Amino acid sequence: MDKSLADAVQQEIATWSVQDAARGRYPALRTIVGALHVLSVVVFIVGLVGVGGIIVFGFHSPRQTLVD
Numbered sequence: 001m002d003k004s005l006a007d008a009v010q011q012e013i014a015t016w017s018v019q020d021a022a023r024g025r026y027p028a029l030r031t032i033v034g035a036l037h038v039l040s041v042v043v044f045i046v047g048l049v050g051v052g053g054i055i056v057f058g059f060h061s062p063r064q065t066l067v068d
Helices: 002-023 027-058 060-067
Strands: none
Touching: none
16 A cells, blocks of 8 residues: 555656646756657557567467477
């Protein structure tokens, strides 16, 4: 119970800092948050492409080798 409360508090503090950055109070933090957002989007797209590639190409050869 205490752990979830601590997590909730940390998330709330992170939300505050992101909101402050969005309002432009901390220009450096705003830049960091923007860079992290771009990075997370890139990682998400790369992950989707990777998972899609595994689904399209990866499932064929293991089944064939298991059958053989």
